[in-house]
Amino acid sequence: MLVENDAPLAPLTTLRLGGPARRLVTAHTDDEVIAAVREADAAGEPLLVLGGGSNLVIGDAGFPGTALRIATTGFALDGTVLELAAGEVWSEAVTRAVCEHGLAGIEFLAGIPGSAGATPVQNVGAYGQEVAQTVTEVVAYDRAAGEVVTLTNAECAFSYRHSRFKAEPDRYVVLRVRFALADRAGLSTPVKYAEVARHFGVEQGEPVPLVEAYEAVLALRAGKGMVLDPADHDTWSAGSFFTNPVLTAAQYESFRTRPGTENAPAYPAPEGCTKTSAAWLIDRAGFGKGYGDGPATLSTKHTLALTNRGAATAEDLLALAREIRDGVREAFGVELVNEPVMVGVKL
Numbered sequence: 644m645l646v647e648n649d650a651p652l653a654p655l656t657t658l659r660l661g662g663p664a665r666r667l668v669t670a671h672t673d674d675e676v677i678a679a680v681r682e683a684d685a686a687g688e689p690l691l692v693l694g695g696g697s698n699l700v701i702g703d704a705g706f707p708g709t710a711l712r713i714a715t716t717g718f719a720l721d722g723t724v725l726e727l728a729a730g731e732v733w734s735e736a737v738t739r740a741v742c743e744h745g746l747a748g749i750e751f752l753a754g755i756p757g758s759a760g761a762t763p764v765q766n767v768g769a770y771g772q773e774v775a776q777t778v779t780e781v782v783a784y785d786r787a788a789g790e791v792v793t794l795t796n797a798e799c800a801f802s803y804r805h806s807r808f809k810a811e812p813d814r815y816v817v818l819r820v821r822f823a824l825a826d827r828a829g830l831s832t833p834v835k836y837a838e839v840a841r842h843f844g845v846e847q848g849e850p851v852p853l854v855e856a857y858e859a860v861l862a863l864r865a866g867k868g869m870v871l872d873p874a875d876h877d878t879w880s881a882g883s884f885f886t887n888p889v890l891t892a893a894q895y896e897s898f899r900t901r902p903g904t905e906n907a908p909a910y911p912a913p914e915g916c917t918k919t920s921a922a923w924l925i926d927r928a929g930f931g932k933g934y935g936d937g938p939a940t941l942s943t944k945h946t947l948a949l950t951n952r953g954a955a956t957a958e959d960l961l962a963l964a965r966e967i968r969d970g971v972r973e974a975f976g977v978e979l980v981n982e983p984v985m986v987g988v989k990l
């Protein structure tokens with residue numbers, strides 16, 4: 644276990660901003676993770692669990708407690724059941740499962756940065772797939788009970804970019820995640836996402852060659868600046884900064900009375916709600932690709948990614964985020980909600 648004091652956190656995040664942690668602990672085994680959590684909890688010390696730092700906005704003042712960096716490793720396949728240690732790099736695990744072992748179920752989640760342990764936290768999803776569809780169990784340290792627990796898929800309470808882990812942020816530290824993948828004889832899970840179906844010239848609901856699905860997603864993501872590249876400031880982001888708004892029937896009706904909303908994307912969501920596109924709203928509210936002339940701007944490839952052009956502070960980024968949130972509210976009456984986790988700051 645490595646312990647450092649007054650340690651910079653910015654280099655451990657994909658946005659590369661934010662202040663230092665009073666203490667940074669790097670844990671390489673589950674036992675080390677648990678020991679570090681127990682020590683912080685016993686001392687009444689605030690705890691920040693850190694995976695790949697790709698969904699975090701850390702305030703400029705830093706973190707006045709223990710930041711625990713999960714660096715555990717483990718990729719274990721038993722037939723088509725894959726168990727990943729929380730610290731495994733997600734995109735590398737996807738590559739191995741899909742390209743080396745020919746397993747389907749997470750092929751459309753290729754290229755998403757961060758750790759395996761964080762994937763259940765916000766029910767990571769892209770291109771019509773989300774981990775809720777394949778996660779069978781999550782092994783976690785329950786800080787309230789002081790013991791290791793195994794949660795079933797149902798107990799994880801997954802929904803769109805949400806889960807029990809996000810709902811109770813100070814309770815669980817994910818140690819291992821188990822996925823039920825499938826051997827579809829070289830074919831992918833049926834394509835759900837229109838852009839992918841168009842790319843392959845198939846109907847939604849049809850499968851496509853597995854490795855080609857993986858490669859296509861990587862290419863589509865790269866074109867939107869959604870694959871990490873240290874040399875490309877468009878990828879110095881936390882991915883999508885806002886979730887797609889889910890509007891109740893009444894909210895949707897009111898939204899549609901606003902001028903210019905006739906062609907707004909609309910997808911059915913649970914409980915009679917409608918999901919629309921945050922990227923569309925941002926663009927139509929006047930914040931196009933590359934918007935901004937300060938050290939933080941919108942990505943030149945995607946309106947949903949707020950980026951650090953090299954010298955931004957957390958406050959620079961948040962000022963841009965607030966301007967966009969307020970502009971969208973004014974234009975469309977819709978309140979955008981941030982997807983990344985805020986540490987010591989608020990939108």
Ligand SMILES: Cc1cc2nc3c(=O)[nH]c(=O)nc-3n(C[C@H](O)[C@H](O)[C@H](O)COP(=O)(O)OP(=O)(O)OC[C@H]3O[C@@H](n4cnc5c(N)ncnc54)[C@H](O)[C@@H]3O)c2cc1C
Pocket residue numbers: 657691692693694695696697698699713729755756757758759760761762764765766767768769808815816817818868869870871878880881882883984
């Ligand atoms: C370029 C780019 C593209 C992205 N594309 C997508 C996308 O397509 N779809 C998508 O869903 N997300 C996307 N993201 C967001 C991000 O990659 C995911 O949310 C990812 O799962 C975060 O993993 P992480 O390890 O970096 O988590 P961190 O940023 O380190 O942490 C995020 C949150 O999870 C908690 N956490 C981390 N590990 C654990 C653990 N072991 N136990 C308990 N809590 C934990 C942290 O405390 C924090 O609250 C993208 C980000 C970037 C930068």
